[in-house]
Amino acid sequence: MNKPPLIWTNVSLFAITFIGAVFLVPWYGYQHGYGAGEWLAFIGFAFASGLSITAGYHRLWSHKTYKASSPVRFIFALGGALALQNSALHWSSDHRVHHKHVDNNDKDPYSANMGFWYSHIGWMLREYQAQRYHDYKNVRDLQNDKIVMWQHKYYLVLVVLMNIALPALLGWLNGDIIGMLLMAGLLRLVVVHHCTFFINSLAHVWGSQPYTDRNTARDNGIIALLTYGEGYHNFHHIFENDYRNGIRWWQYDPTKWLINLLNWLGLAKDLRVTPQERIETAMLQMQLKRTQSLVANLSNCDEALEKLQMEYELLKSHLADYYKAKKRLLEAKRKQLANKQLVLDVKELKKRFHTQQKNWRLLTATYA
Template sequence: MKKPPIIWLNLMLFLLTFTGAAVLIPWRAWTHGIDAIEWLTFVVLAFYSGMSITAGYHRLWSHKAYKANGAVRWLYALGGALALQNSALHWSSDHRVHHKHVDDNDKDPYSANMGFWYSHIGWMLREYQAHRYHDYNNVRDLQNDPIVMWQHKHYLALVLVMNIGLPALLGWFNGDVWTMLLVAGLLRLVVVHHCTFFINSLAHIWGTQPYTDRNTARDNGVLAVLTYGEGYHNFHHIFENDYRNGIRWWHYDPTKWLIKLLSWLGMASDLRKVPQERIEAAKLQMQLKLTQQRITHRQDYEELWQTLQGEYETLKQQLLEFYQVKKELLEAKRHKLCLEELRPRFNELKSRLKLQQANWNSLNAAYR
C-alpha cells in the first residue's frame, strides 16, 4: 500500500528543532554557560505556551468547558503561536474529530491504535488525512470568534514574533540574545512539543481506566505533571466538557487551577462540571465490569454475579438518592429555607451510603 506524501515542512521543523536542541544546548552550556534568568525564562515560557494549549486550545476552544474574556483569549492566541502547534481553529478541528472518532484508524487523526510513534508525532509527518487542512465545518462556532480568526489569519507572523522576536528581546534585556534564543526559544519549543504530544500518545497507552474502557484513554498522575494536568485522560474522554481533568484537590492539574483563578478574577465564567453522581456511577459501573471479568472462570460464577449485580444496583440507587438530597439541601441553604427535615434525611443517607460502599469495596477486593 502506497504511503501518503510526506509533509516536508513539518518533518524539517521537528527534525531541525530536536537536533538543534540536542546539539546546541549542551555546546552552549559547556562553552558559555546558562544563567538562572535564562532557565527561569525557559520555565515561564514553557508554562505559558503549554497552558495556552491546554487551557486555551483544548478546554476553552475545543470543548467549550468555560468562557473567557477577550484579554484571556488574546493571551491564549499568542501563547498558542509560541507553542507552534498550528492555529487554534485547526487544532480544535482536529481535536473534535479525535473525540468523535477516538481510536478509529480511518477517522481519528491521531489514533492510538496505530502505535506510539504515529499518535505521538507520525500523524503530522504525512498527509494521512489531507482534508484536515481545509475542512473546518466542525468549528463554525470558533469562526465567529474574532480572536481565533485573527490568529488563524496571521499565524505565521505570530509564530515568528513569539518564537524568535520575544526570546531575542528578553535576551537583549538580559545581555545575551543567543543563549536566550537557544534556551527559552529552541529548547523550550522542543520540550513543550513533546510534553503536549504525550497527551495523544502515552496518555492512551500508560495508566489506568477507572471510568471507562470504551476507548484507549488512561489516567496517569505522572503524565499529568508532564502535560500541565492533562494526564487524567480517561476521565477527560468520558466527561470531555468538564473544565477539570484532575477532579480531586490533590490531583496535579495547573490548567484547572488557572481556569479557577481566572474565574475568581472575573476573567472566566460558566465553568462546567460534571455532576458528582455521574462520575461515581461511571466508576461503579467500571468496577462491576472488572470484577465480572475476574470471576468468569469460577464454577460459582452465576451465584457470584447475581450477588454483585444486587450490590451494584443497591449502591447505585443509594448514590442517586444521596446526591439528590444533597442538591436539595444546598438549594435550601442558598435560599435560607428550613433545613430541619432535610438534614436528618441527608445524614441517614450518608451513613447508609458509607456502609454500602464499604460492603461493595470488600466484595470487589475479595475477587482481585
C-alpha cells in the same frame, strides 16, 4: 498500500528543532554556560506556551468548558503561537474530530490504534488529514471569535514574533541573545512539543481506566506532571465538557488551578463541572465490569456473580437516593425553604450510601 506524501515543512521543522535541542543546546552550554535568566525564561516560556494549549486551545476553545474574557483569550492566542502547534482554529478542529471518532483509524486524526509513533508525531508528518476533512465546519462557533480568527490570519507572523523576536529581545536585555534563543526558544519549544504530544500517544497506552474502557484513554499522574494536568485522560474522554481533568484535590492539574484563578479574578466564568453522581456511577460500572471478569473464572461463579449484582444494584440505589435528596436540599436552600428534617434525611442517606460503598469495596477486594 502507498503512504500519503510527506509534509516536508513539518518534517524539517521537527527534525531541525530536535537535532538542535539535542546537540546545539548542550554544546553552547558547555562552551559558554547558561545563566539564571535563561533558565527562568525557559521555565516561564514553557508554562506560558503549555498552559495556552491546555487552558486555551483545549479546555476553552475545543471543549468550551468555560468562558474567558478578551484579554485572557488574547494572551492564550499569543501563547498558542509561542507553542507552535498550529492556530487555535485548526488545532480545535483536529481535536473535535479526535473526540468524535476516538480510536477510529480512518477518522481519528491521531488514533492510538495506529501505534505510538503515529499518534505521537507521525500523523503530522504526512498528508493523512487531507483524507479526513477539508474545511472547518466543526468549529463554526470559533469563527465568530474575533481573537481566534485574528490569530488564524496572522499565525505565521505571530510564530516568528513569539519564538524568535521575543526571546531575542529578552536575550539582548539579559546580555546573551544566542543563549536565550537556545533555551527560551529552541529547547523550550521541543520540550513543550513532545510533552503535549504525550497526551495523544502515551496517555492512550499507559495508565488506568477508572471511568471507562470504551476508548484507549488512560489516567496517569506522571503524564499529568508533564502535560500541565492533562494526564487524567480517561476522565477527560468520558467527561470532556468538564473544565477539570484532575478532579481530586491532590491531583496535579495546574490548568484547572489557572482557570479557577481566572474565575476568582473575574476573567473567566461559567465553569462547567460534571455532576458527582455521574462520576460515581461511571466508576461503579467499571468496578462491576472488572470484578465480573475476575469472578467468571471461579468455580462458584454463578453464586458470586449473583451476589455481586445484588450488591451493585443496592449501591446504585443508595447512590441515586442520596444525590436526589442532596439536589432537593440545594434547591430548597436556594428558595430558603430548607428545614431541619430535610437536612437530617440527606445526612442519613449519605451515611447509608457510604456504608454500602464500604461493603462494595470489601466485596470487590475479595476477588481482586
